[in-house]
Amino acid sequence: EIVLTQSPGTLSLSPGERATLSCRASQSVSSSYLAWYQQKPGQAPRLLIYGASSRATGIPDRFSGSGSGTDFTLTISRLEPEDFAVYYCQQYGSSQGTFGQGTKLEIK
Amino acid sequence: QVQLVQSGAEVKKPGSSVKVSCKASGGTFSSYAISWVRQAPGQGLEWMGGIIPIFGTANYAQKFQGRVTITTDESTSTAYMELSSLRSEDTAVYYCARAGLYCSGGSCYPDAFDIWGQGTMVTVSS
Numbered sequence: 001e002i003v004l005t006q007s008p009g010t011l012s013l014s015p016g017e018r019a020t021l022s023c024r025a026s027q028s029v030s031s032s033y034l035a036w037y038q039q040k041p042g043q044a045p046r047l048l049i050y051g052a053s054s055r056a057t058g059i060p061d062r063f064s065g066s067g068s069g070t071d072f073t074l075t076i077s078r079l080e081p082e083d084f085a086v087y088y089c090q091q092y093g094s095s096q097g098t099f100g101q102g103t104k105l106e107i108k
Numbered sequence: 109q110v111q112l113v114q115s116g117a118e119v120k121k122p123g124s125s126v127k128v129s130c131k132a133s134g135g136t137f138s139s140y141a142i143s144w145v146r147q148a149p150g151q152g153l154e155w156m157g158g159i160i161p162i163f164g165t166a167n168y169a170q171k172f173q174g175r176v177t178i179t180t181d182e183s184t185s186t187a188y189m190e191l192s193s194l195r196s197e198d199t200a201v202y203y204c205a206r207a208g209l210y211c212s213g214g215s216c217y218p219d220a221f222d223i224w225g226q227g228t229m230v231t232v233s234s
Contacts, residue, residue, distance in 0.1 A: 001170065031212070035220035037153075044203055044227055045145075045153065050220035057222075088153050092207070092218055095167050097143060099153040 002027055002091050004100035012108040019076040021103045023089035028069045033093030036065055036074045039102075040085045048087075049074060081107075110135035112204050112225035119231045125192040128228045130204030132185040138162055141207045141218035142187040144178060146200040147227075156202075158218050159187065160209065194232045201227040 003026040013019055023034070032052035037045040047056040049065035052072055062077040076083055084107050089100040115129040130142065143158030157168035161180045168176055177190045187204055205221035 033210075033219075037221075039153075044224035045205075045221070046224075047220055047222050050222075056220075090153075090155075090220070092220060095217060096169060097155040097158065097218065099145075099155060102152045 001096055002029065002094060002098055004089055004091060004098055006087075006089060006100035006103045008103060009101075010104045010106060012106050013079055014108045015079050015081055017079050019074075019079055019083070019105055021074040021076075021087055021105070023067075023072040023074070023100050025070040025072075025091060029072075029091045030093035032068050033091060034065075034067070034072050035090045035092060036063075037088045037090065038083075038085050039088065045088065076105075079105075110137075110206065110223055112206060112223055114202075114204060114225040114228045117229040117231070119233065120194050122195055122232055122234055124194050125190060126194060126230050127188055127190040128202050128204075128230070130187045130189070130225050132206070136182070136185045137180075137187070137206055138182055138185075139209070141209055142178070142180065143205050143207060143218055143221060144176075144189040145203045145205055145221075147203070148197070148200040151200075154200075156189070158207075160216060160218070161187075163216070191230075194230075196232050199230065199232045201229050203227050 034052045036049040039045040053065045111133045141160045144156040159166040159178045166178045180187045204225040206223040207218035
């Protein structure tokens, strides 16, 4: 089973700043089948990025994903107030779809 | 626009079973995969398993093997997740999620989860 480790656990930033979230896999994620989700309190997760770097429908271009193999990054270029939430990475390149433990992005 | 509508909250006794439904509204899911993900209070997301209706085969996380059963009824575009031998640690919000398919090496797998249900709270308490 592939284990995903996200860092940092909590990221404190101000609106307008740049956020960089990391997701590291215990073994290579095949064909970059890596997704990022955003979750706000009381809501279901929302797909942001799939295939490591493709934005899902309707996702603003301030969100971008990069990486391959075992190291992946979600970047939010300029934080908007609505971006403060919890972010999860997920690998789906095998028959088991595991999630990272999440990064909480909070307002500084 | 397809929506996934889940059944309502449940309160169960330890040792019993729960069956949660997930109905595709505004479309079908026959050419997609349906997965189930749970989230305990204040915790992260945990993938439980999934099914590809056109193949009829379900795949489960090792942690839940033997305790979870995922099925679909294509006539009603509804997926089901049944979890047995409930314990207090199973208290969580249970989500269904839809994914497209990608195929590799003669097998097909779920893609990223693009549509989610609203979640169903299951409370296990004596």
